[in-house]
Amino acid sequence: MRFVKKKEGAAGIPTGSMADIAFLLIMFFMVTTVFRAETGLELLLPESEMGRKLPNRGIVHIYVNVKERISIDDKYYDAKQVSIVMSKKMQVDPTIIVSLRIDKDAKYDVVGDIFDQLSESKALRVSLATEKKRG
Amino acid sequence: MELRKREHKQAEIPTSSMADIAFLLIVFFLVSTIFSSEMGLQIILPERGEEVKVRKSNLARVYVNEIGDVKIDGEPVKLDMIAIQVKAMLAENDSLIFSIKTNPQANYKYMVRVFDRLKQGGAERISFAPKTLPKK
Numbered sequence: 655m656r657f658v659k660k661k662e663g664a665a666g667i668p669t670g671s672m673a674d675i676a677f678l679l680i681m682f683f684m685v686t687t688v689f690r691a692e693t694g695l696e697l698l699l700p701e702s703e704m705g706r707k708l709p710n711r712g713i714v715h716i717y718v719n720v721k722e723r724i725s726i727d728d729k730y731y732d733a734k735q736v737s738i739v740m741s742k743k744m745q746v747d748p749t750i751i752v753s754l755r756i757d758k759d760a761k762y763d764v765v766g767d768i769f770d771q772l773s774e775s776k777a778l779r780v781s782l783a784t785e786k787k788r789g
Numbered sequence: 790m791e792l793r794k795r796e797h798k799q800a801e802i803p804t805s806s807m808a809d810i811a812f813l814l815i816v817f818f819l820v821s822t823i824f825s826s827e828m829g830l831q832i833i834l835p836e837r838g839e840e841v842k843v844r845k846s847n848l849a850r851v852y853v854n855e856i857g858d859v860k861i862d863g864e865p866v867k868l869d870m871i872a873i874q875v876k877a878m879l880a881e882n883d884s885l886i887f888s889i890k891t892n893p894q895a896n897y898k899y900m901v902r903v904f905d906r907l908k909q910g911g912a913e914r915i916s917f918a919p920k921t922l923p924k925k
Contacts, residue, residue, distance in 0.1 A: 676811030705828035758898035781829030
């Protein structure tokens with residue numbers, strides 16, 4: 655007797671549509687990924703332990719890099735112009751929180767000026783952006 | 790002569806691995822997506838013209854010099870001791886206000902560091918000393 659070993663074909667689940675599903679998922683992630691609307695400036699934030707998470711909306715970023723260049727909404731400003739810009743923003747939404755993203759090695763001088771400007775424009779809710787201290 | 794029409798076999802690109810590639814890409818994006826949550830130290834700045842007169846006894850002057858050394862009320866304090874000293878000072882006077890005066894040439898990180906330590910010591914009222922007296 656010859657046993658004809660018939661190899662049982664694996665129960666055929668049609669895998670042809672797997673690629674379609676996979677591409678659908680990719681498209682989903684590509685579409686739902688939200689990209690940051692502003693580029694800001696390249697800088698290194700200082701570290702802190704007592705930092706608290708900020709809400710996702712209602713934040714205005716002020717970037718100050720190590721060369722003390724100030725950027726708001728990807729436009730460069732002088733320290734003296736900050737209060738005008740922030741006054742406009744306060745008119746639109748008085749509940750904004752200002753996130754100061756200042757390079758850790760920027761000289762404090764410009765920071766003091768910015769504080770004064772923010773006081774003048776009545777944008778009083780401020781957060782000093784930091785990284786969580788590691789180690 | 791019999792022209793044998795040989796069906797030119799179409800070169801087949803095996804598409805069976807497409808799904809694998811797709812899944813690899815998905816996993817890559819899943820893993821590399823960072824939900825960047827911003828962290829920061831919260832401050833409420835004083836309004837211009839709202840400078841309140843504070844009793845000297847309720848004011849603790851914190852001075853940060855250009856290399857980041859700290860003095861509280863004139864006494865140099867080591868970084869690690871700031872939080873402890875602040876706790877002690879608050880135990881004596883819980884309505885103490887800490888005013889940070891930073892040398893304009895100091896790096897920003899020194900001020901943040903001191904602010905952080907003050908907060909660690911439990912200080913709630915922290916203010917920033919203005920550069921010059923307000924011009925009225």
